[in-house]
Amino acid sequence: MPSTKLANSEAKIVKLKDVALRAGCSLATASRALNGNPTVGEVERERVLAAAAQLGYVPNNSARALRAQTKHLVGVIIPTLDHAIYAKMVDGLQDRLAQAGTSVIINTSGYDLERERSQARLLVARGVEAIILVGAEHQTQTVETLARAGVSQILTYTDTPGDASGAVGFDNYASGISAAKYLLELGHRRFGMIAGLTQHNDRARLRRDGYLDAIMEAGISRDNVVVLEAPYSIDAGGAAMRSLMQTHPRPTAVFCGSDILAVGAVKYCGPAGISVPKDVSIIGFDNLEIAHVVEPELTTIDVPAREMGQMAAEALIEFKKSGEKGIVKTLQTRLLIRQSTGPAPD
Amino acid sequence: MPSTKLANSEAKIVKLKDVALRAGCSLATASRALNGNPTVGEVERERVLAAAAQLGYVPNNSARALRAQTKHLVGVIIPTLDHAIYAKMVDGLQDRLAQAGTSVIINTSGYDLERERSQARLLVARGVEAIILVGAEHQTQTVETLARAGVSQILTYTDTPGDASGAVGFDNYASGISAAKYLLELGHRRFGMIAGLTQHNDRARLRRDGYLDAIMEAGISRDNVVVLEAPYSIDAGGAAMRSLMQTHPRPTAVFCGSDILAVGAVKYCGPAGISVPKDVSIIGFDNLEIAHVVEPELTTIDVPAREMGQMAAEALIEFKKSGEKGIVKTLQTRLLIRQSTGPAPD
DNA sequence: CCAGCTTGCGAAATCGTTTTCTTCGCAACT
DNA sequence: AGTTGCGAAGAAAACGATTTCGCAAGCTGG
Numbered sequence: 024m025p026s027t028k029l030a031n032s033e034a035k036i037v038k039l040k041d042v043a044l045r046a047g048c049s050l051a052t053a054s055r056a057l058n059g060n061p062t063v064g065e066v067e068r069e070r071v072l073a074a075a076a077q078l079g080y081v082p083n084n085s086a087r088a089l090r091a092q093t094k095h096l097v098g099v100i101i102p103t104l105d106h107a108i109y110a111k112m113v114d115g116l117q118d119r120l121a122q123a124g125t126s127v128i129i130n131t132s133g134y135d136l137e138r139e140r141s142q143a144r145l146l147v148a149r150g151v152e153a154i155i156l157v158g159a160e161h162q163t164q165t166v167e168t169l170a171r172a173g174v175s176q177i178l179t180y181t182d183t184p185g186d187a188s189g190a191v192g193f194d195n196y197a198s199g200i201s202a203a204k205y206l207l208e209l210g211h212r213r214f215g216m217i218a219g220l221t222q223h224n225d226r227a228r229l230r231r232d233g234y235l236d237a238i239m240e241a242g243i244s245r246d247n248v249v250v251l252e253a254p255y256s257i258d259a260g261g262a263a264m265r266s267l268m269q270t271h272p273r274p275t276a277v278f279c280g281s282d283i284l285a286v287g288a289v290k291y292c293g294p295a296g297i298s299v300p301k302d303v304s305i306i307g308f309d310n311l312e313i314a315h316v317v318e319p320e321l322t323t324i325d326v327p328a329r330e331m332g333q334m335a336a337e338a339l340i341e342f343k344k345s346g347e348k349g350i351v352k353t354l355q356t357r358l359l360i361r362q363s364t365g366p367a368p369d
Numbered sequence: 370m371p372s373t374k375l376a377n378s379e380a381k382i383v384k385l386k387d388v389a390l391r392a393g394c395s396l397a398t399a400s401r402a403l404n405g406n407p408t409v410g411e412v413e414r415e416r417v418l419a420a421a422a423q424l425g426y427v428p429n430n431s432a433r434a435l436r437a438q439t440k441h442l443v444g445v446i447i448p449t450l451d452h453a454i455y456a457k458m459v460d461g462l463q464d465r466l467a468q469a470g471t472s473v474i475i476n477t478s479g480y481d482l483e484r485e486r487s488q489a490r491l492l493v494a495r496g497v498e499a500i501i502l503v504g505a506e507h508q509t510q511t512v513e514t515l516a517r518a519g520v521s522q523i524l525t526y527t528d529t530p531g532d533a534s535g536a537v538g539f540d541n542y543a544s545g546i547s548a549a550k551y552l553l554e555l556g557h558r559r560f561g562m563i564a565g566l567t568q569h570n571d572r573a574r575l576r577r578d579g580y581l582d583a584i585m586e587a588g589i590s591r592d593n594v595v596v597l598e599a600p601y602s603i604d605a606g607g608a609a610m611r612s613l614m615q616t617h618p619r620p621t622a623v624f625c626g627s628d629i630l631a632v633g634a635v636k637y638c639g640p641a642g643i644s645v646p647k648d649v650s651i652i653g654f655d656n657l658e659i660a661h662v663v664e665p666e667l668t669t670i671d672v673p674a675r676e677m678g679q680m681a682a683e684a685l686i687e688f689k690k691s692g693e694k695g696i697v698k699t700l701q702t703r704l705l706i707r708q709s710t711g712p713a714p715d
Numbered sequence: 716c717c718a719g720c721t722t723g724c725g726a727a728a729t730c731g732t733t734t735t736c737t738t739c740g741c742a743a744c745t
Numbered sequence: 746a747g748t749t750g751c752g753a754a755g756a757a758a759a760c761g762a763t764t765t766c767g768c769a770a771g772c773t774g775g
Contacts, residue, residue, distance in 0.1 A: 038761060039763095040761080049725045049726075051725060051764080052724055055763090058763080064723060067723080079513075081493045081494040083435070083496060083760085083761050084494050084762090085440065085762085086730090086763085087762050088730095089431040089730045089731065089732085090762050090763045091763055104456045104457070105456065107453060107456070110450040110451065114477060118477070121488075126476075127474065127475060128473065129459075129473060131460060145467075147427070149430055172427075313659050313662050316603070316636065316659050318663075385733095394754075395754065396733090396756095397754070397755060398754055409753070410752090410753065429730085430732095432760090434732090435730090435731080435732070435759095436731080437734085
């Protein structure tokens with residue numbers, strides 16, 4: 024019944040038919056003109072384009088998708104938008120995909136792979152053509168659901184695609200190694216690490232393993248390195264640092280799995296009478312803005328998050344064209360030396 | 370052919386017709402059964418549901434959306450995901466909307482209203498049923514496009530809905546006043562402000578105006594307050610602070626339109642030999658994480674960003690039910706007094 | 716000058732649902 | 746008995762685009 028609602032009095036939606044009418048041609052021609060089909064003449068095309076512009080025509084995507092079987096829609100599932108590192112990645116992704124006329128639906132899993140799975144299913148129902156995930160570790164059900172629905176997957180923050188269509192990221196393990204090497208060069212011999220929670224998080228795990236392996240490699244005894252885990256929050260980082268500083272002998276260098284943790288660690292030291300970097304060196308990860316704000320400024324490993332998002336978008340586009348699985352784009356992380364690290368105390 | 374299914378290369382898509390066939394009923398009945406329409410008998414419904422489950426039926430969202438004109442899809446356009454304040458808002462929004470079975474498409478405008486307009490068009494084309502915008506100032510074309518497409522609009526970060534369907538936010542003007550009042554109470558008489566770029570940004574403008582008006586109200590001469598504008602970045606905040614500190618006589622209190630700017634300001638002071646808060650008091654806005662990290666910790670105005678997102682979601686749901694335009698939900702900002710403010714120097 | 720090709724365009728089929736319209740049967744009322 | 750009312754379910758009409766097919770010119774080459 025038309026009388027039920029009359030909130031929007033003038034809500035006339037302009038359809039392709041209206042455009043065609045205005046341009047004085049058929050629906051078919053209008054459609055072709057707008058889609059850049061070369062079989063339509065120059066004059067006619069101009070007329071259609073002009074009409075569309077004048078009327079402010081916006082094509083109905085559902086109809087288009089229904090008929091043409093292309094939705095120009097991808098989903099992304101990240102742990103949380105709260106952390107700048109993921110927000111930046113999504114920003115880059117979104118930016119690049121928008122240029123290709125593709126929209127992005129975002130879901131957050133809160134580091135919970137179970138929730139990730141249900142989000143994935145939801146996205147499939149929504150008809151996304153592809154999905155962007157973080158990390159290499161996922162439930163087999165997630166992967167299967169996606170594969171069965173013919174949804175291609177791009178992994179980020181990792182350089183090992185596994186069964187996915189592609190991966191865009193960096194070598195977490197190597198990054199851990201580089202942190203260790205730098206600290207070893209500075210003469211440190213007793214190490215600590217505040218890792219993110221490694222369960223169901225391959226990135227946190229690999230950073231830790233790289234760090235540990237490089238230290239072992241240098242002939243340091245496993246007794247001289249203490250590893251703690253903490254959820255990604257400043258407070259948790261501070262708490263972990265406290266535990267670390269209570270061990271005897273205490274480490275002179277601490278590598279943190281994220282700047283968030285590192286900031287917590289640094290902030291703990293001041294009031295506790297521990298000097299950074301004189302008494303203890305601290306390295307972060309991600310190169311967030313806060314790394315620059317905290318005192319002393321944080322030595323950290325820079326992760327090009329925005330580029331990663333952009334390149335993920337490109338990998339996706341590339342994959343859709345070529346159909347070749349296993350595209351890998353590796354980005355480089357860089358150790359940024361600032362003020363939170365220094366030579367080992369005597 | 371009776372061969373049930375090829376491995377997983379070419380999975381046959383099961384349509385409603387298949388379900389109906391299997392359940393031995395018509396399309397219409399199958400549709401009704403699946404949608405919980407009460408006019409279908411118990412027995413029939415069970416049969417349809419069973420058939421759908423067995424076949425692993427997933428409705429084609431495009432077709433459904435096309436016919437039923439409901440996509441369970443909303444768009445949000447924010448300036449950038451880079452700033453935690455917006456990321457948090459989106460996070461809250463997404464969270465709450467997901468519970469209602471609605472997905473969110475995110476676009477970023479980079480504080481550019483022109484880009485916002487084109488993003489809006491894109492979202493309309495995608496068929497979003499509503500759109501969430503930031504602030505009250507938008508191009509008339511944006512508003513028109515949305516109105517014409519029958520897309521409801523919810524504004525955030527503002528409490529004045531204008532022509533939109535609703536607004537969820539806070540009183541930027543009043544927040545500016547409260548900052549000024551607090552500084553006046555502390556005895557300050559010469560004021561500075563580092564505002565965000567106020568062009569096309571009503572929020573930045575209102576905060577500034579509230580601040581200024583409250584100061585004037587207290588009988589302070591306009592000569593004793595200097596207002597600068599800066600893009601939202603730490604460096605720009607620092608640069609603005611430098612300019613501010615070079616005026617004579619220089620302000621003893623500075624209000625910044627964002628914590629980002631305030632952090633830049635605070636960071637500038639240390640090396641410049643200016644003590645915060647002894648020589649100059651600084652107030653931020655947003656209560657970002659960095660406000661807590663910088664030394665001294667920042668007095669700031671807390672903006673409940675995540676709640677704002679959640680409430681925007683609720684406003685939207687409410688609006689869809691009632692159809693009443695002009696829902697306004699006002700949130701309270703709070704002045705959080707920390708260490709970057711103190712009594713005016715003698 | 717005509718067969719054969721290309722080009723430009725319109726009519727109509729199509730995508731997979733939801734929703735209206737209709738029909739049918741049966742119980743209940745006048 | 747005839748009519749009405751009602752619940753359940755099927756047939757067919759939307760929804761708004763794209764795409765297939767076919768037709769009518771306008772060429773070209775033999």
